[in-house]
Amino acid sequence: MKTIKLRLGPRSYDILVGRRIISSLGIYLKRLNLGQDALIISNSTIFKLYGNLLSRVLKKEGFTLKFALVPDTEKSKSLKTAYSVIKKISLFDRKKRVFVIAFGGGVIGDLSGFVASVYKRGVPYIQIPTTLLAQVDSSIGGKTGVDLDQGKNLLGAFYQPRLVLSDVDLIRSLKMRQMRSALAEIIKYSLIKDARLFGYLENNYRNLIRCDRRALELVIARCSQIKAKVVGEDEREKKGIRTILNFGHTLGHAIETAGGYHLYNHGEGVSLGMLLACDISLRLKLIRDDKVRRIEKLIRQTGLPTKIRKVSVERIIKSHYRDKKFIGARNRFVLIRDIGKVTIRENIPLKVIKDALNGRLSG
Amino acid sequence: MKTIKLRLGPRSYDILVGRRIISSLGIYLKRLNLGQDALIISNSTIFKLYGNLLSRVLKKEGFTLKFALVPDTEKSKSLKTAYSVIKKISLFDRKKRVFVIAFGGGVIGDLSGFVASVYKRGVPYIQIPTTLLAQVDSSIGGKTGVDLDQGKNLLGAFYQPRLVLSDVDLIRSLKMRQMRSALAEIIKYSLIKDARLFGYLENNYRNLIRCDRRALELVIARCSQIKAKVVGEDEREKKGIRTILNFGHTLGHAIETAGGYHLYNHGEGVSLGMLLACDISLRLKLIRDDKVRRIEKLIRQTGLPTKIRKVSVERIIKSHYRDKKFIGARNRFVLIRDIGKVTIRENIPLKVIKDALNGRLSG
Numbered sequence: 001m002k003t004i005k006l007r008l009g010p011r012s013y014d015i016l017v018g019r020r021i022i023s024s025l026g027i028y029l030k031r032l033n034l035g036q037d038a039l040i041i042s043n044s045t046i047f048k049l050y051g052n053l054l055s056r057v058l059k060k061e062g063f064t065l066k067f068a069l070v071p072d073t074e075k076s077k078s079l080k081t082a083y084s085v086i087k088k089i090s091l092f093d094r095k096k097r098v099f100v101i102a103f104g105g106g107v108i109g110d111l112s113g114f115v116a117s118v119y120k121r122g123v124p125y126i127q128i129p130t131t132l133l134a135q136v137d138s139s140i141g142g143k144t145g146v147d148l149d150q151g152k153n154l155l156g157a158f159y160q161p162r163l164v165l166s167d168v169d170l171i172r173s174l175k176m177r178q179m180r181s182a183l184a185e186i187i188k189y190s191l192i193k194d195a196r197l198f199g200y201l202e203n204n205y206r207n208l209i210r211c212d213r214r215a216l217e218l219v220i221a222r223c224s225q226i227k228a229k230v231v232g233e234d235e236r237e238k239k240g241i242r243t244i245l246n247f248g249h250t251l252g253h254a255i256e257t258a259g260g261y262h263l264y265n266h267g268e269g270v271s272l273g274m275l276l277a278c279d280i281s282l283r284l285k286l287i288r289d290d291k292v293r294r295i296e297k298l299i300r301q302t303g304l305p306t307k308i309r310k311v312s313v314e315r316i317i318k319s320h321y322r323d324k325k326f327i328g329a330r331n332r333f334v335l336i337r338d339i340g341k342v343t344i345r346e347n348i349p350l351k352v353i354k355d356a357l358n359g360r361l362s363g
Numbered sequence: 364m365k366t367i368k369l370r371l372g373p374r375s376y377d378i379l380v381g382r383r384i385i386s387s388l389g390i391y392l393k394r395l396n397l398g399q400d401a402l403i404i405s406n407s408t409i410f411k412l413y414g415n416l417l418s419r420v421l422k423k424e425g426f427t428l429k430f431a432l433v434p435d436t437e438k439s440k441s442l443k444t445a446y447s448v449i450k451k452i453s454l455f456d457r458k459k460r461v462f463v464i465a466f467g468g469g470v471i472g473d474l475s476g477f478v479a480s481v482y483k484r485g486v487p488y489i490q491i492p493t494t495l496l497a498q499v500d501s502s503i504g505g506k507t508g509v510d511l512d513q514g515k516n517l518l519g520a521f522y523q524p525r526l527v528l529s530d531v532d533l534i535r536s537l538k539m540r541q542m543r544s545a546l547a548e549i550i551k552y553s554l555i556k557d558a559r560l561f562g563y564l565e566n567n568y569r570n571l572i573r574c575d576r577r578a579l580e581l582v583i584a585r586c587s588q589i590k591a592k593v594v595g596e597d598e599r600e601k602k603g604i605r606t607i608l609n610f611g612h613t614l615g616h617a618i619e620t621a622g623g624y625h626l627y628n629h630g631e632g633v634s635l636g637m638l639l640a641c642d643i644s645l646r647l648k649l650i651r652d653d654k655v656r657r658i659e660k661l662i663r664q665t666g667l668p669t670k671i672r673k674v675s676v677e678r679i680i681k682s683h684y685r686d687k688k689f690i691g692a693r694n695r696f697v698l699i700r701d702i703g704k705v706t707i708r709e710n711i712p713l714k715v716i717k718d719a720l721n722g723r724l725s726g
Contacts, residue, residue: 083442086517086518087511087513090511090513091513114481117520118519118520119517119518121507121519121520121521150450150453150454154482155482156483156484157484157485157520158484
């Protein structure tokens with residue numbers, strides 16, 4: 001097992017990455033002294049697979065627990081679901097010292113963090129992510145949120161968990177498309193911070209896709225380290241450091257949105273977004289052509305898209321200008337200088353963005 | 364004008380107390396650099412009285428603004444109202460740099476702080492309290508919240524404003540009962556921290572009740588200083604320092620609840636709660652009898668209740684044990700040693716509490 005520290009003064013916490021480590025959860029929790037009453041937020045899919053295991057592990061150490069199950073869909077990231085979960089907590093919360101366990105993927109994690117942040121001005125919570133994407137990304141860093149009709153993550157808080165426990169053995173053989181989506185984020189970490197990880201991915205992407213546990217453990221630990229360091233330096237995205245985690249996300253989100261969230265999932269949007277950031281960087285002479293081709297090759301090999309289909313440049317641009325990352329009238333991009341090295345630029349001319357998009361259109 | 368600093372490192376802010384200082388609001392806001400777009404949360408009563416004034420003051424300095432008016436009732440402290448306000452913000456929030464102004468009493472302040480804390484993981488907000496109670500208490504310290512059916516303030520956050528502007532001239536001749544309710548909190552500040560203020564109140568309570576502006580300004584500034592110091596030392600009520608602000612509130616809340624929130628308002632509950640804390644302290648030989656009689660005299664003179672009517676001891680005890688301030692099975696009280704000096708005690712025997720309650724029953 002690897003222990004990674006996310007350093008944020010009194011709000012520091014550990015990220016544990018390993019195999020079958022969930023069996024020791026009770027012991028870790030006791031050390032943290034969060035109370036005896038755990039409200040576990042999860043969905044029925046995860047509950048069927050691991051509900052008994054988690055109950056056993058916690059009861060063994062004397063915890064009382066209650067499950068709050070929400071539907072296994074993106075729509076659970078809503079104020080309505082949050083409210084229903086909060087009602088459950090308030091009924092369970094008899095001895096006045098409850099804590100929350102997020103047990104599931106990114107939707108569960110974001111929802112649980114939000115609920116924990118607002119209930120009684122904040123109760124502790126821990127993250128037990130059960131998908132590769134949540135383990136490398138959303139479970140770490142304290143960004144919580146629910147969606148409104150008016151936009152994604154419009155409600156939320158920066159609210160750090162007290163522990164992240166990433167048990168590699170909880171990752172089920174995902175659908176191939178989800179696995180690839182997580183790979184896009186992993187490639188992102190290598191591109192922003194770690195050329196060695198990029199080399200490892202070039203040699204091992206096949207092992208990751210077929211869920212090789214050793215390869216997964218190594219990659220999850222490394223990505224967690226990178227994210228922990230970045231968040232530790234710029235928790236609230238105020239210093240332009242955490243911003244680099246958005247590499248590929250600016251136009252990636254716009255493509256996801258323009259495709260109505262079904263043509264492209266998050267990882268597919270991000271892989272196209274990363275390539276577009278490469279293209280823009282190339283046009284601005286920030287990066288060498290052969291580097292971009294190497295990046296494109298890895299993305300293609302993993303089965304992630306490298307060309308935009310079925311969405312027009314106009315729609316992407318329109319979604320892009322609605323993005324909440326816009327500050328005032330300026331745009332802002334994370335661009336790339338080399339594998340493992342990114343840079344933030346503002347006021348990229350619209351023509352350069354459009355040219356990049358047109359260059360990525362299929363056919 | 365008096366400027367009081369609430370020191371919380373990067374989250375420090377000023378509390379301005381004075382007369383007609385709202386006319387300079389635009390200038391203070393410009394210095395804070397919170398953006399150009401102000402969403403003002405208020406109610407129609409306040410809007411009719413001061414809406415034009417506030418608009419003029421802000422527009423003069425180039426701010427754009429939008430009012431979100433909520434009903435002038437306790438019920439506006441709800442998730443439903445919060446959601447309706449958030450929708451308004453998301454529609455107004457075009458240039459992506461909106462901030463919130465809470466313009467009203469305690470309900471407006473708590474609701475606005477909550478909304479600002481959750482919208483897009485937190486936007487800045489400022490407090491312009493328009494009641495005496497909000498000026499001396501709820502506008503300061505960052506406790507935000509909305510009520511659920513399951514309990515008061517069950518949802519909320521610790522989220523500090525960027526400025527508190529207490530303009531004494533915004534306080535309208537309140538109904539006498541509300542004025543007295545605020546006086547109970549003011550007496551509380553003197554009892555926990557400031558024997559000199561207590562002496563001032565003994566000599567000047569009549570001036571305060573008839574809304575003498577000079578007396579009000581002095582008292583608001585002093586209470587703000589006390590609260591700012593306490594919150595600066597223990598923002599999240601973790602060190603047993605902020606706890607002293609709950610003097611009189613433990614049994615006070617229980618009496619309010621037991622009376623169904625109409626027999627006793629907040630200040631009336633608190634005045635009875637303070638007297639009960641005095642009685643318990645007396646029974647535990649913490650304070651001298653003549654001090655308690657002096658406290659009781661001031662409370663009686665201001666017209667606040669000193670006897671419990673129409674609520675049974677059993678109901679008060681029952682509400683008390685449901686209070687969220689309970690930690691585990693222990694009770695916890697702020698007791699008093701002298702005027703200006705309090706102490707925190709746990710595990711007060713139920714018999715002592717009951718005896719104190721019985722001693723305060725009317726007739």
